[in-house]
Amino acid sequence: MNIFRLIQQKGFGIRSAMVLVIVLCSALLPAQSITRTQIHYNAIPFTTYSFTATSSNIQSNSSCPSAGGNVTTPSWVVVGHNAPGMAYCWGGFSSLSSFTTGLTNGKSAGDNDCTTNGDCCETCALGVDCSGFVSHAWGLTTKYSTTTLPNISTAYASASQVKQGDIFNLSGSHVRLVDTNYASGTFLLMESSAVDWKVSYRSYTAAQLTSYTPRWYVNADSGAPVCNHYYSTLPYSNSFETAWDMDSCNSGAQRSPDKYWKSNIGGTSPAGNDFWHRDDYTGTDWTSPSSGMYTPSASTGSYSARFHNDPSPAGSTGQMDLYLNLSTPGSKTIKFDYLHNEASPSPFSFNVLLSTDGGVTFPTNLLTITSAQVSTWTTQTVTTSATSATCVLRFSVTDKGSVDVGVDNLNVSLTTVTGITSYSEDEFTLFPNPSDGTLLNGTVPETDRNTLDVHIYNMLGSEVISRQVSLDGKNFSLRMDNQLAAGVYLFVAGSGDKQFRKKIIVK
Amino acid sequence: MKKTYFLLALSLCLQYTIPAQTASSGNLKTSFSVQELSKTFWNTGDGVPYKSVPGANLGITSFEQMDKNRTALLSDASNEIRIMNSATGKTSIKFSVMPTPRDFAYDNGNFYVLNENQVNVYDENGKNVKSMPFPNTLVGVGRIARYNNTTWLLLPSGNSVELETGTAKKGWITASGNFVAAVLKNTNAYAVSITTTDGKYDTKLFTTDKKTAGVYIVGSTTDRVVLDVQTYISESPIQVERHLVSIRLSSGVMGELVSDVKVPDCYYVLSDKEFNLNKDGSVTHMITAPDGLHLFSLTETELTKAKSYPSSVTAVKYHFNDHLLQMNEQK
Structure with a gap:
């Protein structure tokens, strides 16, 4: 039904109806201005986001009946600590907090099943897709798509004009957020895509951005940004x-x-x-x-x-x-x-x-x-x-x-000790993780020793367990006897010239 | 008197509007002659994988020539290194690497595979022998190089960082040890600078006929600098024309443009490395086309004798961005 006719039927005159429509449309359009720096600061946490996944957050082709699709968690997500970057999910508009909350509710950390309607996100899976990420960066409270982002942005005459916080948009397919426009013609961009199955930085040449339109958000201005502090991890x-x-x-x-x-x-x-x-x-x-x-x-x-x-x-x-x-x-x-x-x-x-x-x-x-x-x-x-x-x-x-x-x-x-080889989290296993606090089993790469010196630290850096355990080939077991309260801990173990570190969760 | 002033003014004007050293691609006496080395089919047992995912079409993101007979391909569609026979294009060995690889370098029997925040080293059997994380301040790194037993990250800014020591240098390191950088100067010009292994520095301005979109370093030998020069056909939406150009280099000083060839507008998948400048001065060019992955050898030849790309890649105007998954997103 025509909206003017509907309003008139409710007793408004045509002029009043037009005013009402304008007010309604204004409410639907984003009106608050945002600085480019603020857009950048909104985007960065999605690239540095870290989370701890449990086995319930990792799914394979699981059915999501209410949304009519299936969910498969991206392969880079593992039980335990995951970083950096929020997982990709087609149709997704998770915020940092809703992603964290959703994990505790057993939802999938991302979804790489793109064969169905893409509406599993928020229902059974968490994450952002390309336009969901840009919508968050632009400070929008509702999700725009690559076909609707042009409604709130203006095309540049040339890609060479783009600045931080602008986008390269390919309607119906993909959108990327500008971090830096380098003097060589290289563009450093932030995006949620299925190339990395998460939000990440990638750099592109002009040829790689063929058919994309450079655009700027109509409410972007150069006012004062909100003060932010970011703490870098080591190194x-x-x-x-x-x-x-x-x-x-x-x-x-x-x-x-x-x-x-x-x-x-x-x-x-x-x-x-x-x-x-x-x-x-x-x-x-x-x-x-x-x-x-x-x-x-x-x-x-x-x-x-x-x-x-x-x-x-x-x-x-x-x-x-x-x-x-x-x-x-x-x-x-x-x-x-x-x-x-x-x-x-x-x-x-x-x-x-x-x-x-x-x-x-x-x-x-x-x-x-x-x-x-x-x-x-x-x-x-x-x-x-x-x-x-x-x-x-x-x-x-x-x-x-x-x-x-x-x-x-x-x-x-x-500080590194000469001759010590540190192994990444992927190179050894600890299970169960999360643990119920009684027993922790593990497998480490081959060592020339038959013992392992184990230290467990709480998140304040205090050592809470220090013990030597026997290695049965590559395998070991650590009895924790419910010594640890529920929480996140750092497991550090050394054997000869090898060192292993991993975050563990005690439920 | 008036004429004298006019000539003086004209002379001053020319002095300030035309850079002292410029070179364009007109009047070249040589060009690149193109010879096809191999062709590999998509999604066949001994071919190369292809996958269409939201935001990109994936296949082979980078390649390395291991020796005369073997070429290694880095697949971001299947997260594998595939070693193929350079003549037949058939895969003989393949092994998995950490997901979402971006680029790799082959050196001393090892593959140095670049991921988002680390470099993983694999031997030829696929065993992960070492992992080298790098600081999270280095974002968007898409290229890697090895030189003199050291590992270099080639940054989007155009600079290089040595992973083992953290040493940063201006320009991208090339196989000859020279660091090369390029900067767009105005609408139709770009400056190239080079720092040679003995510390000699030179910079020179070059011009393009159309507006310059970007200039990207392919490599340098002791007597050549090779660049991927892109000029705009349309600035919004983006459409570019690409040329592979080589510049004469003599004792660290850049001379004129020597060769120039237009690159076919054929891109079936997103690749981070499409060219490799070999020690003998030839360039290996990987073209991904709908009918398969093609490897070409480009050598400098007299202009009249130069052989161009075959119609199998020039007749096909294809860009993966025009064939991405249509997402039918909800608002």
């Missing part, structure tokens, strides 16, 4: 070669080497030169950027992180914070190259500080460089045994001089 490395990101918590300039960093002004200077940037920065944060530049500009590659301090107010301080998840037990090694080729500036200090409470306090000073002049790139190494998932590593420099301070080739990793 983390950065040699500062790529262009820096806009800091979502401190808008105005490219002050973050990547999403895991924040620029933190020290407070001894009102503004100006006490920000860290990549060494070739020429924006308004710095005055006379060519002044004070050190050589060579990097210890590896072409660029480094630079604290520019010439000219500046006396004793100004710049701080650059790296957010790290150091929850894996054991010692961590922090290595970076450092350069400050100037004798006797005053004042001068360079410190590497550590926070374990998300940057609220920095009680630990990991390194102080007391010698002001380090005339060549020199590797600095410190270690920490912190196990907080919300650590912040702060590079703080106070300087009044004519030569800037450089940091390059940063690497943070679990």
